[in-house]
Amino acid sequence: MREYLLxxxxxxxxxxxxxxxxxxxxxGTPSSEIIDTLSGxxxxxxxxxxxxxxxxxxxxxxxxxxxxxxxxxxxxxxVGLNVAADPFMTLAYLGVDAGLVIVSADDPYCHxxxxxxxxxxxxxxxxxxxxxxxxxxxxRDMTIYAFDLxxxxxxxxxLRPTTRVSHARSDVxxxxxxxxxxxxxxxxxxxxxxxxxxxxxxxxxxALIDKQRDIxxxxxxxxxxxxxxxxxxxxxxxxxxxxxxxxxxxNLGADLSLLRIGTYPAPSRMIEEIVKNTSKVMVVExxxxxxxxxxxxxxxRCNPELEILGKGSGDIPRAGELDLITVRNAIARMLGxxxxxxxxxxxxxxxxxxxxxxCPGCGHRAAYYAMRKAFGKDxxxxxxxGCYTIGISMGTVDTCLCMGASITIGSGIRFGGDERPICxxxxxxxxxxAGMTGLLNAAYNKSRMTVAILDNSTTAMTGHQPHPGTGxxxxxxxxxxxxxxxxxxxxxxxxxECVDPYNLEESVDAFTRARDFPGLSVVIxxxxxxxxxxxxxxxxxxxxxxDECVGCRQCVEFNCxxxxxxxxxxxxxxxxxxxxxxxxxxxxxxxxxx
Amino acid sequence: MRTSKCDIVxxxxxxxGVILISEIIGRAAxxxxxxxxxxxxxxxAQRGGSVINHTRLGCVYGPMVPEGGADILLALxxxxxxxxxxxxxxxxxxxVNTKPVLPTTVTTGQFRYPDIEEILAPLRGVxxxxxxxxxxxxxxxxxxQTTNIVxxxxxxxxxxxxxxxxxxxxRDSVPGKxxxxxxxxxxxxKAEVSG
Numbered sequence: 001m002r003e004y005l006l007x008x009x010x011x012x013x014x015x016x017x018x019x020x021x022x023x024x025x026x027x028g029t030p031s032s033e034i035i036d037t038l039s040g041x042x043x044x045x046x047x048x049x050x051x052x053x054x055x056x057x058x059x060x061x062x063x064x065x066x067x068x069x070x071x072x073x074x075x076x077x078x079v080g081l082n083v084a085a086d087p088f089m090t091l092a093y094l095g096v097d098a099g100l101v102i103v104s105a106d107d108p109y110c111h112x113x114x115x116x117x118x119x120x121x122x123x124x125x126x127x128x129x130x131x132x133x134x135x136x137x138x139x140r141d142m143t144i145y146a147f148d149l150x151x152x153x154x155x156x157x158x159l160r161p162t163t164r165v166s167h168a169r170s171d172v173x174x175x176x177x178x179x180x181x182x183x184x185x186x187x188x189x190x191x192x193x194x195x196x197x198x199x200x201x202x203x204x205x206x207a208l209i210d211k212q213r214d215i216x217x218x219x220x221x222x223x224x225x226x227x228x229x230x231x232x233x234x235x236x237x238x239x240x241x242x243x244x245x246x247x248x249x250x251n252l253g254a255d256l257s258l259l260r261i262g263t264y265p266a267p268s269r270m271i272e273e274i275v276k277n278t279s280k281v282m283v284v285e286x287x288x289x290x291x292x293x294x295x296x297x298x299x300x301r302c303n304p305e306l307e308i309l310g311k312g313s314g315d316i317p318r319a320g321e322l323d324l325i326t327v328r329n330a331i332a333r334m335l336g337x338x339x340x341x342x343x344x345x346x347x348x349x350x351x352x353x354x355x356x357x358x359c360p361g362c363g364h365r366a367a368y369y370a371m372r373k374a375f376g377k378d379x380x381x382x383x384x385x386g387c388y389t390i391g392i393s394m395g396t397v398d399t400c401l402c403m404g405a406s407i408t409i410g411s412g413i414r415f416g417g418d419e420r421p422i423c424x425x426x427x428x429x430x431x432x433x434a435g436m437t438g439l440l441n442a443a444y445n446k447s448r449m450t451v452a453i454l455d456n457s458t459t460a461m462t463g464h465q466p467h468p469g470t471g472x473x474x475x476x477x478x479x480x481x482x483x484x485x486x487x488x489x490x491x492x493x494x495x496x497e498c499v500d501p502y503n504l505e506e507s508v509d510a511f512t513r514a515r516d517f518p519g520l521s522v523v524i525x526x527x528x529x530x531x532x533x534x535x536x537x538x539x540x541x542x543x544x545x546x547d548e549c550v551g552c553r554q555c556v557e558f559n560c561x562x563x564x565x566x567x568x569x570x571x572x573x574x575x576x577x578x579x580x581x582x583x584x585x586x587x588x589x590x591x592x593x594x
Numbered sequence: 595m596r597t598s599k600c601d602i603v604x605x606x607x608x609x610x611g612v613i614l615i616s617e618i619i620g621r622a623a624x625x626x627x628x629x630x631x632x633x634x635x636x637x638x639a640q641r642g643g644s645v646i647n648h649t650r651l652g653c654v655y656g657p658m659v660p661e662g663g664a665d666i667l668l669a670l671x672x673x674x675x676x677x678x679x680x681x682x683x684x685x686x687x688x689x690v691n692t693k694p695v696l697p698t699t700v701t702t703g704q705f706r707y708p709d710i711e712e713i714l715a716p717l718r719g720v721x722x723x724x725x726x727x728x729x730x731x732x733x734x735x736x737x738x739q740t741t742n743i744v745x746x747x748x749x750x751x752x753x754x755x756x757x758x759x760x761x762x763x764x765r766d767s768v769p770g771k772x773x774x775x776x777x778x779x780x781x782x783x784k785a786e787v788s789g
């Protein structure tokens with residue numbers, strides 16, 4: 001059947017068609033829609049689908065699933081694999097039982113990420129095969145193939161889509177989804193291959209190295225590696241760059257030799273073939289020069305005269321994502337053809353910037369406003385990963401590194417000798433993901449600072465996934481609802497209170513008490529995400545500005561998209577009625593629309 | 595050599611329904627048996643930021659329209675048409691909703707929002723510009739939420755897909771109780787463009 005599918009939905013489809021019985025992941029753009037899709041149909045197909053607390057948990061759950069004989073998949077964004085790196089690096093030694101696929105979605109250009117790391121390097125690092133789809137069709141096909149490959153060689157297999165694959169849509173040919181039982185025969189005891197004691201690990205590492213050649217042979221014949229020899233100038237392109245290269249060659253009418261690569265370890269015989277038969281090649285790949293380095297190694301051995309163009313020569317950028325024009329112009333330059341420069345449209349400088357902003361009525365904005373009132377502008381605000389990082393324009397985001405780092409970096413700044421007030425801001429999902437250990441560490445080591453848990457009762461940025469604080473599982477079942485207050489106390493915080501950020505006075509008082517507490521304090525600022533409330537059908541009050549407005553701009557400083565200013569303030573239709581601006585206005589000129 | 599039959603770029607502000615337009619076109623293309631490739635914006639930029647969608651009809655390559663390559667640039671918000679004007683091909687069509695959504699950089703007084711004519715004039719040198727207050731037209735159709743469908747109706751005049759297939763895809767893409775209002779929005783949008 002032919003369907004119009006999002007890349008991530010195509011991957012979910014592949015998981016279903018492959019007969020997998022367990023899927024676990026942590027949300028992260030651009031990977032989230034895989035579990036989002038599977039969770040909606042989990043009961044229909046007897047598949048266990050979960051949002052895990054973090055990526056390490058997700059991968060380990062998937063490993064257990066595989067060892068119980070059930071085909072399993074773990075999904076995450078590229079930086080999530082860092083969190084799961086501990087199990088990942090040893091997993092290939094121990095191997096799998098039923099097929100185990102790890103989806104790690106890369107984000108060249110940092111569309112929605114803090115870095116541009118290349119998952120293919122992780123694959124090399126861990127001696128794990130990696131499949132690099134160019135489009136949603138390949139993503140679906142490779143997912144199915146990955147389960148077979150995993151079982152044949154008893155290794156986990158990485159699938160590495162990028163943003164332009166995961167969030168691309170195209171017509172995809174799909175197959176049958178098998179009916180019936182998806183769970184395996186159960187765990188089989190086999191200490192030599194399940195217990196990573198040194199005595200076993202030494203043997204298993206050698207075995208893993210030994211099977212690399214066989215894996216490469218197998219991958220060499222996979223349909224995603226294609227070689228066309230047509231003359232002595234060539235292009236070698238991997239993943240989605242292969243599509244850019246093919247289109248560029250068609251645009252230019254250039255008949256060059258072309259090797260497209262879709263699997264790692266890269267197909268060394270095909271590379272040898274094109275290297276031997278050309279005098280000049282351009283290597284086109286996004287991010288790291290993984291293929292380029294291999295081409296250099298092969299050329300040294302079988303064609304030292306070969307001219308290699310790519311990242312090393314400066315023809316292909318190493319940072320950011322590639323596109324058709326970049327690739328077409330690089331190839332055109334290599335061939336001495338004219339390059340395309342898109343026309344300049346005049347006056348684009350008059351377009352006002354439109355950065356992402358916290359939604360009208362967002363509880364994070366209210367919390368930041370109160371926090372800033374209590375802590376002042378000289379305090380240090382360490383921040384974390386989530387919607388709330390967008391609050392950078394409020395002056396309450398001084399650092400952002402990775403999941404959970406707000407609390408630990410805050411501790412470090414204190415112990416590094418800075419005596420100013422410190423307020424660490426972290427969202428509810430991020431706190432449960434990687435903040436709890438930081439809070440425990442801060443309590444144990446007697447860090448004197450405040451942690452603000454900005455609790456909007458969902459994982460908002462990635463599409464409103466549930467987490468243990470919501471009392472609902474990925475598949476919508478009721479479950480234990482953990483208490484943020486309870487956790488904070490249990491981890492050793494000396495002062496814990498919960499506050500409604502829409503009550504400005506109480507919120508400022510709570511942050512002031514926390515600031516003055518001579519130890520580790522926690523403020524839980526709780527207001528459910530407005531987007532979620534709207535989806536649940538909740539109606540909002542609206543506010544308006546009366547004639548009492550004197551144009552003092554204090555409400556404008558609140559930075560809400562619903563407040564406009566032209567000599568006097570006004571409130572537009574975006575207002576969701578949080579009412580904080582009415583509490584800020586010194587003239588009482590903002591009132592509820594009756 | 596041309597490598598796509600019709601390249602479309604759809605721009606707007608997060609939450610305006612940019613992705614839905616592309617989904618409908620994609621489903622219609624599927625019905626027509628035309629290969630289609632599209633690229634979407636998810637994640638951080640969706641929070642009130644500027645969003646861009648690429649849709650390529652009759653294309654088997656990458657999902658992104660090259661700059662200077664769009665046969666159609668459809669904007670649900672006027673400032674966004676100029677922000678992404680570089681995607682327009684010479685001789686292409688720009689379809690513009692003239693109803694602004696002010697960014698916080700304007701509401702807080704840091705930047706000025708340009709007049710509609712200032713926005714459209716530079717594009718007129720490159721492409722045919724068709725401007726309409728699609729938000730007002732959508733209200734006339736019965737629901738301002740159908741602004742995106744008004745613009746889809748206008749765009750249907752320029753797409754290499756039969757209208758009946760687009761309407762089938764539209765029916766499949768919106769909840770049953772909203773089909774009628776969406777059909778009206780589509781017709782009103784189409785009527786804005788002289789055949």
